[in-house]
Amino acid sequence: MRHYILTLLVLASITAFGQRALRYQELNFAIGSMNYNGEISTSSDPSTLLREMRVYAGIDYNYYLSSKFGLGATVGYGRVTADDLNHDSPERGLSFNSDLVQIDGQMIYHFRRFGRQFITTRSTIYLKGAAGVTWIHTNYPDDIVFPSNTTIYPGTNSSFNLGAGAGVKWRVTRYSTFSVELMGHFLYSDLMEGFKIGNEESSADAYGGIRIGYSILFL
Numbered sequence: 001m002r003h004y005i006l007t008l009l010v011l012a013s014i015t016a017f018g019q020r021a022l023r024y025q026e027l028n029f030a031i032g033s034m035n036y037n038g039e040i041s042t043s044s045d046p047s048t049l050l051r052e053m054r055v056y057a058g059i060d061y062n063y064y065l066s067s068k069f070g071l072g073a074t075v076g077y078g079r080v081t082a083d084d085l086n087h088d089s090p091e092r093g094l095s096f097n098s099d100l101v102q103i104d105g106q107m108i109y110h111f112r113r114f115g116r117q118f119i120t121t122r123s124t125i126y127l128k129g130a131a132g133v134t135w136i137h138t139n140y141p142d143d144i145v146f147p148s149n150t151t152i153y154p155g156t157n158s159s160f161n162l163g164a165g166a167g168v169k170w171r172v173t174r175y176s177t178f179s180v181e182l183m184g185h186f187l188y189s190d191l192m193e194g195f196k197i198g199n200e201e202s203s204a205d206a207y208g209g210i211r212i213g214y215s216i217l218f219l
Helices: 002-021 046-051
Strands: 024-037 054-064 069-083 095-110 123-139 150-152 156-173 176-187 195-197 206-218
Touching: 024 069, 024 176, 054 095, 054 206, 069 206, 095 156, 123 176, 156 206
Parallel strands: none
Antiparallel strands: 024 054, 024 206, 054 069, 069 095, 095 123, 123 156, 150 195, 156 176, 176 206
């Protein structure tokens, strides 16, 4: 009986050690594009998307509990813009530029075993889910004329956000990876433009884009 219990303890220890060996940390540096979707951005024409595309930069920290699943946090900065002249209401003459900062918690799922210990796995597709807070500071042209029924929200506004995305990772070395992902965020507010027109139906704003990342893997 003692030998049986001792064998079980040894097997449990080996299993636990094996699971711990699969854990690792990741520091990711990302840069990419940013586009806005809301009341002004009524056109999905590719040339308009390129004209109103702005930059995004961020840093992610992730802790992988296994070769497939990780939890982490991200801090990012980006800019968004839109102009009625590029969309369906050029006579209205509204436009804006917004700076935003987001802080999110996130979850990542790899479709293949990936990480420091699986050096033969050269690439994997992954999914990402995120939730957090976005702060938005909006600027307007000096000559802008708002409709009389417009409510302006000056300064910096904040909103809860939900994010979802997918991407591909490629191994560069045992301790580094390269990634490309498409990520979108949906705000629980209608204030990315910094104003609200009274006779228009309110809807949640969104932003997102393509991101290129370089990650360092460590224990």
